[in-house]
Amino acid sequence: MKSIKKLIIAISIATGALVTSCQKLDMPPKNIFTSDVIFNSQAGIQSFLATIYQNLPIEDFKYNPSTNDGAASPAGFLHGGNDWMEFFNEASTTGEEVGPYGGMDIASGFGFWPYGDIRNVNIMIAELPKHTAALTPAGVDALLGEAHFLRAYYYFGLAKRYGGVPIITTVQDPGAPLATLQVHRDKEQAVWDFIGAELDLGYKMMPATSDAGRANKYVAAALKSRAMLYAACVAKYGSVNFVDGQAVTSGFAGIPASAATGYFQAAYDAAKLLDGVYSLYTANPDKVQNYVDLFLKPSPENIFIKQYSTANNTAHSWDDTMSPRYFTANALTRSYPTLDLVQLWGNLQITNPDGTPKRFDNYAQLMQGLEPRLLATIYFPGATLRGLTFDVQRGIYPSFNGTAADEVAKPANSRTYILGSDDNAQLYQGYQIVGHTGIWSKGSDEVTRTGFYVRKYIDYTKAKESVNLNTSTTPWIDLRYAEVLLNRAEAAVELGNSADALTSINLIRDRAGAGLYGSIDLTKVRNERRMELAFENQYFWDLKRWRTGDVVLDKAHFKGLMPYFVLNENKYIFLAEPELFNREYTFQKQFYYEPIPGGEIANNPNLLPNNPGL
């Protein structure tokens, strides 16, 4: 007890001594970064920019467009250390692949609303001009150009989802009256015009080169070609195919058709700025290997990339979750390319003229004569990876008579094939029924349901043991020159300049190892785009801007390529059959615009009217 009293006295004396030391506090706070700390040095600015770049709406490996069907939550643009489910991708709702989604599960969005990031960019634009002394006027200009590019990128992410959104270019004061903070939607056309103008500033002010992962003037031009093409199509096709409603009549969703030509021209002009600055990757004379390497090696085709690192805990899992367990250290796959996508390259020669299935000596024989780009994009049955073969086989026919069409039309229980369960050790008369890489009799969430696997971006140089979750660091190529050529060709065809479009398309086809075209039309340009940019998170948006989603995905079902062994002939056949889950995909017209998130409308009722049909 005595000691406590002593302690109390000691504390009172100490406190008393401290209280007397009152001085005026006029030193800058040590625990807050003031704008001088950030904006007076390149290092400070880089750390500020890092967050803005990290949050850019780049639809990369980890982009997860829905929370449905057990996908990660929160959905959207993920950049954590364990965003490993790369098979929850856009491609598996559009028929490029079939995957874990039960249908068109991504159309209503995930509440993308990046005004916090836009505020950061606005702070940068407001602050930079005050720091010319430290950064030099030229340095400030370059950074301002970069900021305008970044702001355009965020607004592009908004405009393609919602149409018209509020354009905020100032740093709003949270203490301002509510009425000034509850900003109304701008018209869709105004938002696209704003994006175009911002990218023009970016092009004008930024230097011609930049560190990998950062923008330069040509990145701005490339993005402009993509964005203006989107706007042009909204004007041209959205004015014909739309869902009636107040958002349309008010101009928040939709652009007058008369604006289309101007946007197509802007897309074309922007794409042309990259002429001679970037080029298609052609380092390897082997066209298959060249196309594979294009996604794995540094190349003059890469305009804007997103990088990953295991040290920073941002690595992705593309290698581990797009190839089956047979080729990797663990994990599984869940999304698979469809036969419908493969047939964009033309029908596979799997049937004889009399309708009977063509007999093959081995599965790999099917790949003979196919376009190198196709083989580099998709792993066919019989292809190899890390010294192992895609031994995809659905089952065994003791004997096979008749035509492929008749066989496929039969009810499953009257077909004479032998199917295997998930056990790939199962034998029929000494022959393995199902391969290590599938196909299980009722389909599965571990191995292919279509006979195919994705090859694009798969790093074949990794050893099997090292292909693990969250260990892939292959950069995502957000903008590559092939896309710019495709943007240019599409705009050119829409503007009636076929000659220019033909040149661009033939550049791409030449590199792809495809036959060159003698003439060009819109269908050819669009199909070339689908083939070249497969699995690159472009086609979903193409379906939206072309306003063909509700036609192409109208109770759509997709097909796979089922390989079988015919025992009595010792030959192999392929049958085109529905993918094994036979899921249905329907894109409704109201999906051309996502609904403005309900929480944002609750904060700001001036965002009403919401988009059509909602």
Place this chain on the structure above:
Amino acid sequence: MKKLISKILMGVAMLASSACTKTDNYPGPNASFQGNIISSVGGNLPTSGGSTQIWMQQIGWTAPQTIPSKFDGTFEDTKLFSGGYKVLPTGGAFWPIYDTVTVNLGQGTKHDFTVTPYLVIKNFTATLSGTTLTLTYDIDAPVVAGLPTIKDTQPYVNTTQLVGTGASIRDFSDANAVTINKDFIDMTASDKSMTLTVPNLIPGRTFFVRVGVRLNDSYNSSNFSNIIQIDVPK
């Protein structure tokens, strides 16, 4: 130690008993809204799942809600908050209505909406020959000018009376769709008299059957016929 525990427990008990004394004095969702969606050519508008609904927004609130129509063109929701609502039928194969009606919802509120269907399906007959069902019907449009393009027509076959889009057997229904892609105004009299066949029905089963004609409007919506019961003999 025991003293400490008992003191903590007493504190917890005091906190627990003093909490939650306020009672929720707001009324529950005790209002209801029901009625019919009446076709301007007579009777209720035949509808199906995922199409016609009553859009409603409570005055003073921003989030709209919807009541889906039943297949016979009626609707009902018995768990609504009372108050003023702006309401509107939407999403079905009828000429769009833009002007909302304001209703004051209380217990047992009734309201009927009248809509003009895009198309009317008349003279719907079903003839069974063996296991093949032949469906014939005529289509007519109350208003022709500005009618959306007619996309296709198809039977809907199900084993229950709930039959329509999203409630049908695909092999008998979607698989037997016929593409049209014509404007009504360009269709001849024989174009407007349609026939669909549904082969390979299963002997000894009872099916419920209707037909739909789909238009290229904002919702790709369909006009439907009435529902017929078909008993396939063994």
